[in-house]
Amino acid sequence: MIYLDLLMGFLEVGLFSFGGAYAAIPLIRDVVLAHGWMDDEMLSYMIAVSESTPGPIMVNLATYVGSQKGGLTGALIATTAVILPAFFIILFILVLARSFLQNPFVQAVLGGLRPCVMGVILATGVYMILANCMSRGGGLGDSLGGHWADLTAVVLTCALAAVYFGSRKILRKGLSPIGLICLAAVVGVAVYGI
């Protein structure tokens, strides 16, 4: 049943996303792809929309997936599921166990989770970039079977990355994520539209 799937899926996301929104993206991707709710392409559009609208990115993604799959009820269920673990864990720490996070066992668990999360986010970013560059549509796996790289996408990726990372050398804070998304949109219209 879709409501139960949304509830379980987003509880899992809420319970395992250590380190904020970007840690949640691989988990949301997992849940969404496993159920066939969305493809990688639609998901990356939604990440951009969540980044460019106010509010917590994870909540935005949960609300969107929930409403696409189960209307208002689905949106309410997915959003509630994604925030409940955080809500109860903070209450637990405040009310019952102020020193919970200093416990050596908890520290050992976190010491394993943190680098794993970083590896997972890195792999998701690298995979998305490679998949974008390999072919339009289809995953990287299909592309390895002999498709050519999409040259336009390779050039765009290099150019946007150069601007984004390079801007930090010139501007004090560099280009913001929303700035990069807007720039990419303009470049996309210009390059793919002509």
Place this chain on the structure above:
Amino acid sequence: MKRKIPVNMELFLTFARIGLFTFGGGYAMLSIIESICVEQKNWITHEEMMNIAVIAESTPGPVAINCATYVGYKKGKLPGAVLATLGVVIPSFVIIFAISSFLEEFLEITWIAHAFQGIKIAVGILILDAALKMIRKMEKKPLQVGILLVSFAVLMAVNVWKLHLSVMVLMLFAAFVSVAFFLADKGRGKEGRA
């Protein structure tokens, strides 16, 4: 004369304002929450705010929810925690729910589809950047670096060959390995002393 509004109502309204006007997710919110809750309202001290940032980083779920629940509980116990959390979620929920009803039709417009072709590339870069930022800040102990590299390699393989392994399982495994090393270390410590 200014009418005094009850503290729980004020918590709700304040966090709704934070939810409505912060772009870029939880970490962007931390500085805004600090300026409102510490400097303007004197709800919590600067030290408590630093404490919240550490807790938010070590617990799962949206960072903004971690903060709202913490501050809400401090000022208004359980009702405060619930209202502050709802405050931060409701604006994004409403905005995304509204967007979700027309996004797919919106994407059928040609120039918008082109814009999103570009945006897709930006999203890959943003995820890569999030991972690199985290990795730069992490403690580089051999076990942690090992977990990071293995997690990266496993998730790349899962993505490329579309294997069935969830990120959650990978994370549980990483936590298990870290705890096992912690226990082995502790055991060795005892032998050393004996």
